[in-house]
Amino acid sequence: xxxxxxxxxxxxxxxxxxxxxxxxxxxxxxxxxxxxxxxxxxxxxxxxxxxxxxxxxxxxxxxxxxxxxxxxxxxxxxxxxxxxxxxxxxxxxxxxxxxxxxxxx
Numbered sequence: 198x199x200x201x202x203x204x205x206x207x208x209x210x211x212x213x214x215x216x217x218x219x220x221x222x223x224x225x226x227x228x229x230x231x232x233x234x235x236x237x238x239x240x241x242x243x244x245x246x247x248x249x250x251x252x253x254x255x256x257x258x259x260x261x262x263x264x265x266x267x268x269x270x271x272x273x274x275x276x277x278x279x280x281x282x283x284x285x286x287x288x289x290x291x292x293x294x295x296x297x298x299x300x301x302x
Contacts, residue, residue, distance in 0.1 A: 201228055201236050208250045212257040217274070219260050221248030227262055229274055240272045241279065 204223035211218055217237070218230040227240040227248055241248075246266035253260055259280070260272040270282040 202226065207248055210252050210260075212253045213255055214257040217253070217257065219251045219253065219274075221251040221262055223247045227251060227260065227272070229260075229277075238274075238277050240274065240277050241270065 202220065202222040202224050203226075206220050206222050208221040209218060211232070216232065218232060218234075219227060219240070220230065221227050225245075225247055229237040229240055231237060240260060241262070246264040246268065248262055249265055250263045251260055252262075258274060260274055262270045262272065264270070267285040268282055269285065271280045272278070273280055
């Protein structure tokens with residue numbers, strides 16, 4: 198059992214190399230774990246928006262996350278540093294469903 202988030206876990210992913218688990222939560226954090234469930238580090242605390250989805254890169258070196266504020270972020274798991282973030286803006290959302298946020302990465 199992964200203990201450490203202060204709210205609901207919204208997304209979980211296993212690394213392709215089988216060494217890590219990453220979890221994103223409504224507590225606005227992304228956490229890195231080993232496959233036995235031992236906490237390794239907190240990659241990110243976003244004071245503005247809940248984490249919607251997380252995923253690993255194919256080489257297991259990076260995590261990408263999407264937030265409810267429509268921001269994508271790329272994380273280096275070795276340094277626990279953000280490499281970049283990008284805000285996804287939709288100019289004309291009138292033809293899109295209400296839930297037009299980034300739902301998965």
